[in-house]
Amino acid sequence: MGRKILLEHANVPGIKSYEVYRKMGGYASVEKALKSMTPDEVVEQVKTSGLRGRGGAGFPTGLKWSFIDKKSGNPRHLVCNADESEPGTFKDRYLMEYIPHLLIEGMITSSYALGCNLSYIYIRGEYMWVFRILEQAIKEAYANGWLGKNIMGTGWDLDLYVHCGAGAYICGEETALIESLEGKRGNPRIKPPFPAVKGLWQEPTVVNNVESIAAVPWIVNNGGEEYAKIGIGRSTGTKLISASGHCKNPGVYEIELGLSVDEFMNSDEYLGGMMDDRPLKALVPGGSSVPILPANLIFKTTEGNDRLMTYESLSEGGFESGSMLGSGGFIVYNDTSCIVRNTWNFSRFYHHESCGQCSPCREGTGWLEKVLHRIETGEGREEDIELLWDIQRKIEGNTICPLGDAAAWPVAAAIRHFREEFEYHVRFPEKIKNRDHYVNEPFEKVRHLVTKQTV
Amino acid sequence: MEISNAKQEINITPELQARIDELLSHYPADKKKSALLPVLHEVQDAHDNWLSVPLQDKVAEILEIKPIEVYEVVTFYTMYNQRPIGNYMFEFCRTSCCCLRGAEDLMEYTCEKLGIKEGETTPDGKFTVVGVECLGACGYAPMLQIGDYYKEHLTKEKIDQLIEECKAGQVNLH
Numbered sequence: 001m002g003r004k005i006l007l008e009h010a011n012v013p014g015i016k017s018y019e020v021y022r023k024m025g026g027y028a029s030v031e032k033a034l035k036s037m038t039p040d041e042v043v044e045q046v047k048t049s050g051l052r053g054r055g056g057a058g059f060p061t062g063l064k065w066s067f068i069d070k071k072s073g074n075p076r077h078l079v080c081n082a083d084e085s086e087p088g089t090f091k092d093r094y095l096m097e098y099i100p101h102l103l104i105e106g107m108i109t110s111s112y113a114l115g116c117n118l119s120y121i122y123i124r125g126e127y128m129w130v131f132r133i134l135e136q137a138i139k140e141a142y143a144n145g146w147l148g149k150n151i152m153g154t155g156w157d158l159d160l161y162v163h164c165g166a167g168a169y170i171c172g173e174e175t176a177l178i179e180s181l182e183g184k185r186g187n188p189r190i191k192p193p194f195p196a197v198k199g200l201w202q203e204p205t206v207v208n209n210v211e212s213i214a215a216v217p218w219i220v221n222n223g224g225e226e227y228a229k230i231g232i233g234r235s236t237g238t239k240l241i242s243a244s245g246h247c248k249n250p251g252v253y254e255i256e257l258g259l260s261v262d263e264f265m266n267s268d269e270y271l272g273g274m275m276d277d278r279p280l281k282a283l284v285p286g287g288s289s290v291p292i293l294p295a296n297l298i299f300k301t302t303e304g305n306d307r308l309m310t311y312e313s314l315s316e317g318g319f320e321s322g323s324m325l326g327s328g329g330f331i332v333y334n335d336t337s338c339i340v341r342n343t344w345n346f347s348r349f350y351h352h353e354s355c356g357q358c359s360p361c362r363e364g365t366g367w368l369e370k371v372l373h374r375i376e377t378g379e380g381r382e383e384d385i386e387l388l389w390d391i392q393r394k395i396e397g398n399t400i401c402p403l404g405d406a407a408a409w410p411v412a413a414a415i416r417h418f419r420e421e422f423e424y425h426v427r428f429p430e431k432i433k434n435r436d437h438y439v440n441e442p443f444e445k446v447r448h449l450v451t452k453q454t455v
Numbered sequence: 456m457e458i459s460n461a462k463q464e465i466n467i468t469p470e471l472q473a474r475i476d477e478l479l480s481h482y483p484a485d486k487k488k489s490a491l492l493p494v495l496h497e498v499q500d501a502h503d504n505w506l507s508v509p510l511q512d513k514v515a516e517i518l519e520i521k522p523i524e525v526y527e528v529v530t531f532y533t534m535y536n537q538r539p540i541g542n543y544m545f546e547f548c549r550t551s552c553c554c555l556r557g558a559e560d561l562m563e564y565t566c567e568k569l570g571i572k573e574g575e576t577t578p579d580g581k582f583t584v585v586g587v588e589c590l591g592a593c594g595y596a597p598m599l600q601i602g603d604y605y606k607e608h609l610t611k612e613k614i615d616q617l618i619e620e621c622k623a624g625q626v627n628l629h
Binding site for chain 2 (some may be wrong): 084085086087088089090093118124125126127128129132161163164165166167168169180181182183184185186201242243244245246250251252288329331333337341342345346348349352353355435
């Protein structure tokens, strides 16, 4: 049984309310930090913990905090990124919905560490009912003296508010999120300057994912060293994984980093294996943006090592044979799923969500969608596969923000590992007319047709 | 989304104004524009779930910003409707994870049942069906959003029931 840090109390009846949360030891980290630690000591504990950004990039949280400009004396802000929109990811929503005060507590302790007096939680507009849950939790925190003026008699003031987006994946990118919080279109900014120097309203700002901030209370209460003992190497602590697709038990799980993919996938404590016991075909381990892995690279790396749920192990082999932990959006595919269709679907998503600022992304995502759609519907040409490769290569690395890369990687990985499926679509259009073409005839049964033609 | 010139009655009720004032208090006095997204949500909710150009102009006036600053936001974010929509808008998530669990079949079933195509509204103005991108409910697929709420683990039977409940006025949107 893995250790629970974030969701330990998530199933306690009434934990959404302030009274129950407090009774279970809630807000202790605020007391401890404000009474016995300087802000810099809190930052040091978070650095020691090795906590890495849980939104997907995995950048060390303590290090990010240490970049905030405290010298200029300008007002500083902590903004929580609750714009969770990466396909396959729904962990932050779970945390906020079931244990909202944990995020509020984390926001207060973290704002203290950064010396902020005005902080925000930016939540995606579709999570409107969660927005109201957070509003209620904040109201309770104000009523009990954890927010407002002169908190715990220390002379430190903090105001905290929830702000809602309105349906734009791009606002999960931190500078786009800041633009959106300023009441504008979500167009990412060119960096530098980084938000730590010029962020919200041109003032020093740190943007952190919900899960990262929710880990702070435990780190402050138990010490960064204790946190660093959980996990393996540079992957410390626990991680929320959102599992979806063709696994037996989809849902949100808290795991200790370092758990093997095999155990996560197959043990009854977690996903319990495959739905209807069909064969596992592919896995996207970290949200739609990360490379898809074919069955033979899921549980073992090419080096023959066990694949583990860590930042390092999931990326072992680079993009040739690995993937990424990303946001922890764990999407499971069985043999009835069509990789071409799935890739087209993802490309449509990125085309829809591109903000349109950079032409490689604005135009390129449209082309990816268009070409993939014609392959998927039986209108594809042999040279389209090379064309796709060429388009994705021209997007990657040529845009202001990582959305371009996120659109390119899934296409590259799909071609790299499932090229035969693309060829099958192009050469046997009559066989893939029906969108459920692999339900009665999984690709394994027809693969020989493609191989024969190639020879 | 296509812009509509349909007439819309603008009514900033005292309750709505109070809510707008509360939202404005969340930002520094000289940063009123920051309240734009949340204010637009509230104004839209109070106006049959869409924002005509005159209504957007009104929001600009309230926040003391230029109308273009409102237009560019309304056209960028998908949750703002620029034309009248059905009383009950079924927004089906159609991104991959939901499709793995039958989202496409279910959306087609719903459209057929209501006699409309994806993106259309029934002639009586009651229902709209649209496909949208990932709503963050991948593990509870297939699903749809209606108003402020999610309906998850859907089946054809649950869709039938939901339509009946909407017709009977038993579904809360906000």
